[in-house]
Amino acid sequence: MNTAYLPPCCSPLKSHWPLPHSLPALQLISTTFNPELLDAADFSRCAVAPVRGVAKRQAEYLAGRLCAREALMRLTGAATVPACGEDRAPQWPLGVVGSITHGSGWAGAVVGNSADWRGLGLDIxxxxxxxxxxxxxxxxxxxxxxxxxxxxxxxxxxxxxxxxxxxxxxxxxxxxxxxxxxxxxxxxxxxxxxxxxxxxxxxxxxxxxxxxxxxxxxxxxxxxxxxxxxxxxxxx
CATH class of the missing domain: 3.90.470.20 (4'-phosphopantetheinyl transferase domain)
Structure with missing residues (x-):
């Protein structure tokens, strides 16, 4: 898995807390993305399973999954990419809760341990x-x-x-x-x-x-x- 490769459609991944109240033991990663810069081969280069749809849908999905993978790496030490379930919800590793959001050129993911958090919902x-x-x-x-x-x-x-x-x-x-x-x-x-x-x-x-x-x-x-x-x- 090439966890170092960042496609040209995404800005460098950013670890930060843009919200006003800090919360313990959470990781939040974000990026901005430009669908016009997406290359069809970027999914394979990033080792992320592709998704169908127009360039905007593909770019936002890839950006969100890259944020989730980096957040999971920082939380658990394992750089895993959440699969997409039949209900289209991200499938998080055992012991982890999280949320992915993307829209209008911004994508982000937040994750935490289920021992600390029952649920997380992030929306942009x-x-x-x-x-x-x-x-x-x-x-x-x-x-x-x-x-x-x-x-x-x-x-x-x-x-x-x-x-x-x-x-x-x-x-x-x-x-x-x-x-x-x-x-x-x-x-x-x-x-x-x-x-x-x-x-x-x-x-x-x-x-x-x-x-x-x-x-x-x-x-x-x-x-x-x-x-x-x-x-x-x-x-x-």
Missing amino acids: EQLIPASRAERLAAEILTPAELFRLENLSAEQRAQRISLTFSLKESLFKALYPQVLQHFYFQDAELLSVEADNKVCMRLLIDLHGDWPAGSELEGQFAEFDGYLLSLVSIPS
Whole structure:
């Protein structure tokens, strides 16, 4: 396996913590990628199983897997690439939980030991323009979340809609490996957003196992370069 080769479509892998609140024993690796620079042979050069799709899909998948492999190497000492399951979820090594995200030229992966963390959900989004955010609001937000937007400016509303979308994506990624049950935007709500970018979310439906309706979970987010990055982390 050539773990040293980095395809021209990816920037150097970056080990950092862009979120406002540090968490113990987690590794987060990111890169930026350009689909126009992808070469069909890059998958074999990187020893990553190829994925079907247009150049954008292939580039983001490769970038995400390279971030995951580096994060796993730093966490466990083994440079493994998570396979893609039948449900399209990453298949992490035994004893590890993690999450991969990619979109709009940015990819990242976060991993931790299952002894420390039950679930991790990471999501990157570009901030949604105000006009599009308003069109999507009713699909993403519950009636209570929509009510909380009423006194916000158009820019603040767009940011909150973008944030809610990203956090619900992160929530799904954090919980799905535990419950193996699909749930949707209207099945959870964002309860609060603190000044330090901490958030609290609540499930509105019963999920399999330890997650009944009313369960509350914490997350955090950061904004940079027009991106919004969110993380839902569930301690063991």
